[in-house]
Amino acid sequence: MRKVNKIFASLLAAAMLFSVTACSSNGTPKETTEAGSEGGASAVKTMDSATLQKMQDDKEKKEGYLVIDVRSEEEYKAGHVKFAIHMPVETIGDNLSAIEDWKDKQVVLVCNSGKKSGEAADILVENGFTDVTNAEGVKDGGYNLVTWGNIRGTELQKIGDEGQVLIVDLRDAADYEAGHFKTAVNAVAEEMSGVEAQLPADKNAMIVTHCYSGNRSAVAAQALVDMGYTNVYNCLDGAKEVEYVFDGTAQPGTEAAGENAGAEAADQKTVFVTPEWVKSVIDGEQKESENYVILECAWGEAADDPAYQEGHIKGAFHMNTDSVEEEEYWNIRTPEEIEALAAQYGITKDTTVICYGDSGKNSADDRVAFVFLWAGVENVKCLDGGFEAWTKAGYETETGVNEPTATEEAFGVTVPAHPEYVLSIDEVRTKLESDDNFKLVSIRSEAEFTGETSGYGYIDRAGEPEGAIWGHDTDDGSYNNADGTTVNADTLEGYLAESDASMDNELSFYCGTGWRACIPFLICYEEGYTNVSLYDGGWFQWQMDSALPVQVGDPNSEDCVHTTVGELSADKAAK
Amino acid sequence: MKKALYMIASGLEAALLIGAYVIQYFTRRKMGMARYVVYKNRGWEAKYPMELLQYAAMAAVLILTVLAVAGYVRLHRKPSIRMKGMVLVTVFLAVLYIGFTLMSGTDRLRAYYFIDGMFAAAALVQGIKANLGLYAGRTGRRSAE
Numbered sequence: 031m032r033k034v035n036k037i038f039a040s041l042l043a044a045a046m047l048f049s050v051t052a053c054s055s056n057g058t059p060k061e062t063t064e065a066g067s068e069g070g071a072s073a074v075k076t077m078d079s080a081t082l083q084k085m086q087d088d089k090e091k092k093e094g095y096l097v098i099d100v101r102s103e104e105e106y107k108a109g110h111v112k113f114a115i116h117m118p119v120e121t122i123g124d125n126l127s128a129i130e131d132w133k134d135k136q137v138v139l140v141c142n143s144g145k146k147s148g149e150a151a152d153i154l155v156e157n158g159f160t161d162v163t164n165a166e167g168v169k170d171g172g173y174n175l176v177t178w179g180n181i182r183g184t185e186l187q188k189i190g191d192e193g194q195v196l197i198v199d200l201r202d203a204a205d206y207e208a209g210h211f212k213t214a215v216n217a218v219a220e221e222m223s224g225v226e227a228q229l230p231a232d233k234n235a236m237i238v239t240h241c242y243s244g245n246r247s248a249v250a251a252q253a254l255v256d257m258g259y260t261n262v263y264n265c266l267d268g269a270k271e272v273e274y275v276f277d278g279t280a281q282p283g284t285e286a287a288g289e290n291a292g293a294e295a296a297d298q299k300t301v302f303v304t305p306e307w308v309k310s311v312i313d314g315e316q317k318e319s320e321n322y323v324i325l326e327c328a329w330g331e332a333a334d335d336p337a338y339q340e341g342h343i344k345g346a347f348h349m350n351t352d353s354v355e356e357e358e359y360w361n362i363r364t365p366e367e368i369e370a371l372a373a374q375y376g377i378t379k380d381t382t383v384i385c386y387g388d389s390g391k392n393s394a395d396d397r398v399a400f401v402f403l404w405a406g407v408e409n410v411k412c413l414d415g416g417f418e419a420w421t422k423a424g425y426e427t428e429t430g431v432n433e434p435t436a437t438e439e440a441f442g443v444t445v446p447a448h449p450e451y452v453l454s455i456d457e458v459r460t461k462l463e464s465d466d467n468f469k470l471v472s473i474r475s476e477a478e479f480t481g482e483t484s485g486y487g488y489i490d491r492a493g494e495p496e497g498a499i500w501g502h503d504t505d506d507g508s509y510n511n512a513d514g515t516t517v518n519a520d521t522l523e524g525y526l527a528e529s530d531a532s533m534d535n536e537l538s539f540y541c542g543t544g545w546r547a548c549i550p551f552l553i554c555y556e557e558g559y560t561n562v563s564l565y566d567g568g569w570f571q572w573q574m575d576s577a578l579p580v581q582v583g584d585p586n587s588e589d590c591v592h593t594t595v596g597e598l599s600a601d602k603a604a605k
Numbered sequence: 606m607k608k609a610l611y612m613i614a615s616g617l618e619a620a621l622l623i624g625a626y627v628i629q630y631f632t633r634r635k636m637g638m639a640r641y642v643v644y645k646n647r648g649w650e651a652k653y654p655m656e657l658l659q660y661a662a663m664a665a666v667l668i669l670t671v672l673a674v675a676g677y678v679r680l681h682r683k684p685s686i687r688m689k690g691m692v693l694v695t696v697f698l699a700v701l702y703i704g705f706t707l708m709s710g711t712d713r714l715r716a717y718y719f720i721d722g723m724f725a726a727a728a729l730v731q732g733i734k735a736n737l738g739l740y741a742g743r744t745g746r747r748s749a750e
Contacts, residue, residue, distance in 0.1 A: 329636040351636075357643050488641040604637075 047167050061412040063362035074151040075163040081173025082138060086112045089245050093271065095136035096129065100150040110168065111140050113266060119146045123153045128182065136161040143167040151571060160336045178251040183267030186240055187274055194306050194423040196230055200241035200250050201269060209276035219246040222253040235424030236490065238263045243268035246528065261422065300554040301399065302414040302516045303422040308384055309390035318409065322382040325349040327395040332431050338496055340410065341427040343420060347375060347434045351394050353399045360543040365445040368405050373440055375434040379406045381440035386413035389499045390514035393504055396548040403555065406447025412552065415514040455567045462497045467594065469535040470565060473547045481582035484602045486542055492602035495572050496579035496592060499529035501539065504546040512545065519557045522550050533559065540565035611735050614734045618727045627636040632716040649718060662725040669732025670699040676739035681736050686736065695735040698728040
């Protein structure tokens with residue numbers, strides 16, 4: 031079946047290519063003659079907006095080419111060519127595997143003016159794509175733009191398997207009955223109001239439409255947008271092109287996104303949990319349901335935290351990160367203070383503490399989660415993907431401030447139960463000097479690591495403790511999968527390998543003041559590594575002692591300067 | 606010229622008071638700002654005798670305010686509304702500054718030193734302005750007589 035489809039698609043692509051070539055006499059599409067690619071296999075063609083729009087409107091030809099919008103996410107969401115998928119030019123080179131099957135078929139690139147798409151086209155050609163077209167920019171007009179997004183079949187399969195997002199299945203009822211994704215509802219594209227009751231109440235919740243070929247689902251996607259939904263995706267690859275693995279034939283009517291589709295239990299050591307699991311805890315379906323607190327973690331008081339004020343998980347308390355950090359070095363507060371804080375929030379060592387931030391990149395929740403693990407709470411979780419994932423899943427939120435009920439019950443263990451999770455600045459110095467197996471891993475941006483900037487408005491000096499290696503930054507998404515969830519230790523191992531280190535070394539993570547570094551620690555903790563710790567003081571504390579040794583620049587390069595804090599210039603605060 | 610200076614001084618006072626509000630606003634809402642403020646507080650406390658400086662500033666403001674009130678009572682038997690207003694604002698700013706300095710602190714308000722400095726500057730500018738207005742006005746009238 032797939033083979034037949036591939037042959038069919040290839041024939042269509044060939045037909046498309048033929049028609050495209052035939053059109054070149056009147057100017058579109060035509061081959062460029064730049065960069066020595068004239069007439070060669072790697073030439074980038076151009077195409078005007080009218081031609082592409084005409085192709086988009088032709089349902090039959092749609093399968094023969096792939097349109098990629100290479101602009102930013104904001105620009106794509108604001109309006110794009112009807113069947114364009116989104117791959118920003120900045121990351122297209124890293125994600126070529128997602129379009130590997132289009133290497134020998136026509137790929138059309140679009141941006142605002144043709145510049146970014148031109149850059150992307152060059153990347154594709156360099157990577158062996160044989161039929162690449164740079165289309166006229168969106169800003170030049172001529173396109174009927176849409177605001178719902180498009181995804182490929184592989185993404186739909188993943189979303190369907192995860193079972194957290196409502197899928198609107200536009201196939202015939204009989205095919206739907208025979209098999210469908212567990213969170214799918216069956217609908218008729220022209221009568222979307224018929225399934226309105228099964229749609230999420232939250233208009234920002236993610237909804238995916240799919241059908242046989244991506245046409246009916248496009249109509250449904252537009253209908254959902256017209257109904258006010260802002261996060262709608264159409265799957266381009268229909269059931270005729272891709273053999274999806276459906277996981278259920280149960281009638282999902284009430285299983286749509288926004289309701290618990292049955293989460294599996296999570297091990298105590300598992301830190302990063304799905305929205306589905308958190309929802310099941312709230313719904314009383316997990317053993318953790320008996321004794322848990324949910325903390326919305328962010329800096330500042332609840333009254334000054336717009337994220338909490340605008341909406342939060344039902345029953346969540348706001349946790350100001352200042353409550354866990356002292357003001358001198360922003361290190362973890364004293365054990366007495368943390369114990370008192372836990373009591374204030376009704377937390378003992380047996381309470382399941384579920385932390386979340388506004389997004390998967392935000393490390394405020396990881397910081398708070400780390401502190402409670404260090405203190406001795408045995409079951410600490412972070413909502414993977416943060417509040418963003420929660421709302422995408424369509425789960426209920428509430429506004430208003432929840433006040434925790436304090437407990438008089440003893441914490442149950444001496445705080446900190448795990449002092450070994452934190453290294454002091456003196457311990458780090460000693461280990462750097464005397465332990466070859468010890469690796470101090472910087473979880474900071476490349477600019478911070480190489481001493482271009484301190485990264486902070488209140489830190490004047492830039493550099494790194496001498497001997498540190500780079501473990502990449504969490505703020506730039508290096509520790510997130512494409513869907514916003516947290517990566518596993520394999521990714522970290524890859525970063526370590528860049529500096530000839532591995533998971534076999536004793537690893538101590540640090541950053542500026544101890545937030546970002548908590549993410550790799552928690553990844554390792556979850557996967558059972560015990561050779562990891564957090565150097566809590568980070569660069570902030572290190573650069574306060576003028577005698578301490580520092581490196582400025584890439585330590586693998588000969589240009590790296592080795593000096594002391596006292597010799598550093600004090601003009602490197604982030605502007 | 607005198608009017609221009611008066612306007613500039615008034616504008617400066619307004620800017621200082623607005624600046625104090627803005628700093629407090631962002632110190633509560635931006636983590637980077639809050640940490641910057643805390644960092645500066647620590648630096649200033651380590652470098653300068655902050656308490657002594659505050660007492661010196663309070664004494665200066667107090668003297669200027671007393672002089673302004675005394676001048677107003679003694680020199681202006683039929684004061685203009687503008688003169689009354691100027692003395693009232695002088696007293697208000699002095700009370701605001703001294704009250705804030707004595708009743709608050711970095712433990713209550715992270716931006717305490719920043720706000721305190723701005724209140725002090727506003728009160729001093731107002732005190733100088735009021736005294737110049739009162740005494741220079743009087744001298745001007747005497748020479749005219």
